[in-house]
Amino acid sequence: MTSVEHMKWWGWGVEGVAFEHSNKPDFAPFVKQAVGLDLRKPAQAHLSFDELTVPASRASEEFIAELSTLVGQGHVTTDDQERVVHTYGKSIRDLLRIRANDLPRTPDLVVYPADEAEVASVVAAAVAADAVIIPFGGGTNIAGSLDPQPTEERVIISLDLGRLDRVLSIDEGSGLATIQAGAQGPSIEEQLGAKGWTMGHFPDSFTHSTLGGWVATRSSGMQSDKYGDIADITKGLRMVRPNGIVAIRPVPSASTGPSVREMIIGSEGRLGIITEVTVQVHRTPAVREVLGYFFPTWEAGLAAMHEIAESDASPSVTRVSNARESGFSLATRKASTGVSAQVTKGLMKVLTARGWDLEQLCLSFIGYEGSASHVRYEKGLVGSIVRKHGGIGVGKGPGALYDQKKFDTPYLRDFLLDRGAAADVSETAAPWSRLQEVYDAANDAANAAYDKLGVHGWIMCHLSHSYHSGACLYFTFAFITGDDPIGEYEQVKSAIQQSFVDHGGTLSHHHAVGVEHSPWMEQDISTEGVAIMRGLFDSADPGSNFNPGKILAD
């Protein structure tokens, strides 16, 4: 069988790795006050795979045989666990469904082509047979971009790009790397890093997501302030369609009509199968530092991030958490050693003496990259802006810690689910002048939804990306679920999403549309904007063979 590795069928990450709080003394009390969950109670055992009801594959023996001829024996499978792994992404809705044995429709077979030519032959065969093709990268999507439509009568193929995992070439003279779409984050950085390069793209899903998935969903990374969002990083690409290959060459900028590159970016498989992407890459910087800062209030932190974005400084990371999220971060620290605990205690005393309300304290991380002297220069520019807004630097320690554990948060979701609480995220971007309004509205919307549900819910926020004219706000929410976890989740999630579009924010800054966000498309990009996009999809895919129902519902 294929050597492509997958995450747990029931949760995030690899088997054997899980969130652990026994070494984090402040965590249990924090969770108790945040959502009322008592961590001393035992976790619920979840279903074993054998308890799942997996629909039978609808693929005929002939079709399986045909595809096997194209990609080789062993690279086409109807195995139940393979099909379940390829059914959903990793949204809380996906996790709730799989834990509830809710599998109305799965892919009928999973195909692992070895290269672009095999992708092309599978696509041609699938369209000829009027089958549905859903491309699959790392399976990390949380917007429902991978869901097979429950009412789909045709054969559904999950086209797994996992074997297309190589950096094909680096144009060192241009800072461009051509990489196969199925390559995952760590593998890309390892292959590039061996030659002294980095792509600089580190989304939260980095450890398991793929380049093709990033492009197909308009991903952003933690260092996008410097390196750009994936739409900026993507210079060229190749996408397989039934009649041939779209080949966009890696030119730095072009005036060639409406951007086909920008039609493919974010297309979630609806226009074809992305096989190869040429991205801009950078020399590994001489110095890379993430510094921690404290601000006395959220408003002060927000104002500082805005002024940094307007300034001559260009840090790689600008992040500030609100007071609740700062409290959460501090609660997930490991038990401090005597010295570090003393330092923290001392610092808090100083801040209190300065008149800070420690309940309002906001933790910020700002990243710097470049030559030693450039990093020094940028830290100087940023430092004076931070001070102007009443903030103080707290050094490299917190930043290094953030850097180490930045990819661990998804494991916490499974931990909470095991204990009856659902946690998920909603994120948006809006102009600077409307950020506080969006922030207030989202908090109010979540709390109103919690009230309606009669639950003790939690919502926290950080600013995760800064631009000249606005920023991304990233909300995390959690509550103890009742009889209808998905229905309850949808109430909270919908309320937050609606608050975004009602107050000048977009339905998503970097998590894509899928089926979860498609109800807000018309409100976000207007009815006529949707009409243009629908025309694009219908003309490019008249038979609705490519991931139908995503982005725009049928």
Added chain:
Amino acid sequence: MTSVEHMKWWGWGVEGVAFEHSNKPDFAPFVKQAVGLDLRKPAQAHLSFDELTVPASRASEEFIAELSTLVGQGHVTTDDQERVVHTYGKSIRDLLRIRANDLPRTPDLVVYPADEAEVASVVAAAVAADAVIIPFGGGTNIAGSLDPQPTEERVIISLDLGRLDRVLSIDEGSGLATIQAGAQGPSIEEQLGAKGWTMGHFPDSFTHSTLGGWVATRSSGMQSDKYGDIADITKGLRMVRPNGIVAIRPVPSASTGPSVREMIIGSEGRLGIITEVTVQVHRTPAVREVLGYFFPTWEAGLAAMHEIAESDASPSVTRVSNARESGFSLATRKASTGVSAQVTKGLMKVLTARGWDLEQLCLSFIGYEGSASHVRYEKGLVGSIVRKHGGIGVGKGPGALYDQKKFDTPYLRDFLLDRGAAADVSETAAPWSRLQEVYDAANDAANAAYDKLGVHGWIMCHLSHSYHSGACLYFTFAFITGDDPIGEYEQVKSAIQQSFVDHGGTLSHHHAVGVEHSPWMEQDISTEGVAIMRGLFDSADPGSNFNPGKILAD
């Protein structure tokens, strides 16, 4: 009648302004050696307007009356000069045709709506009457984006956006300005500047082009290295379509499927009429400087620009001319005063003593903006890179001069045309690693075309924009025309364009496609890329009412 002002019907700019060489003693000898043209010979008189054969308008009295009801008496016209002014842009092909009384088809009427509501009513009426709509901004396009199709049997409306010329609002808290599409460059900067802001977009056509035109053609400005191309600057927009308005809200970045914003940018009127754009704007910088540099060779200049693009510096302008263009620039200087002539002579002596071949000298301009200390910091970073590549700084003088006359070049074209020589431009972008190859190929292609024509032709080049992974090369070519000026021009232009796409360059970095560049679309973005774009056009405009034949030929 309308107060909207237009350029000369027969050439660039306003009546009464023309290129003048009597105060530029080196110019006539330069032109003599470059293209063999003797400027002592008298200029040819061009046609008077009365000598033109202007096709009659095909618009019915009823249709004119209907449109007059919508936009008011006096804002619909079938006047010959109005229709001629709205027939072409300002490419050399356009100028040759108008001078040759070659007007097979003009718009049948010109309509000047006052606002978006009037644009919407005109669009609805036009589509209901199965008329063709060609939007018109400043009329500066040089790719044939405005040409009525000669075989068009339907009524053609030139929809002039000139009355939509206001900055509607500035969101000072976000650095965003909402501006009407018909506003021209100087008016935009004046309205923004009065409140301390700048858009920072200065294309060569700046004095007469409009925001809507910039967006519809993917324009770039001279300071785009810092401010971004128009695609980066455009955050939100509104576009009128027959059934309603596409409204894209100004969010800094979004993950909402294929980018409708990026479909409209570059659409040249094929998807609808852009009426309003929300752009990012910046506080007028405290310091703005353009410094001149000399490099001993083109290769050295190119290498320096590349290293600057890779460095921690971020200048606003990076420009280097090849030896030929440097010679041209020096030849267009006004007669030097005694002192400045002495200084130049002295400098050249020093360079010769250093071993420079002055025939190879390349002139470069690099721009800096920001706080005084930031400009100082950036100049330091750039200065050491320049020195590393054997270049030297020549101070503010040449930069200030470049800054003053940067918008004057188009007048020179008319001057040469009056004397029997055609001059035009071709520009491309390519990865850094292929720039020298593209440069060599374009020069070879032009010279081969000249040989075939048996003319003494000229081609010169500058690098005009730098990016992390590549740059824009901008070629200017000129020759004395023979019996078939347009045919001869097309031979040279085609040879250069073909060399671009054959060597990894795009067919245009910032001049759009129109009809001049459409033959290379499949070679540039691939057959399947064109198929996707054609599907977009066909689905959005099933009746082919919106500027048909542009970007992709019918």
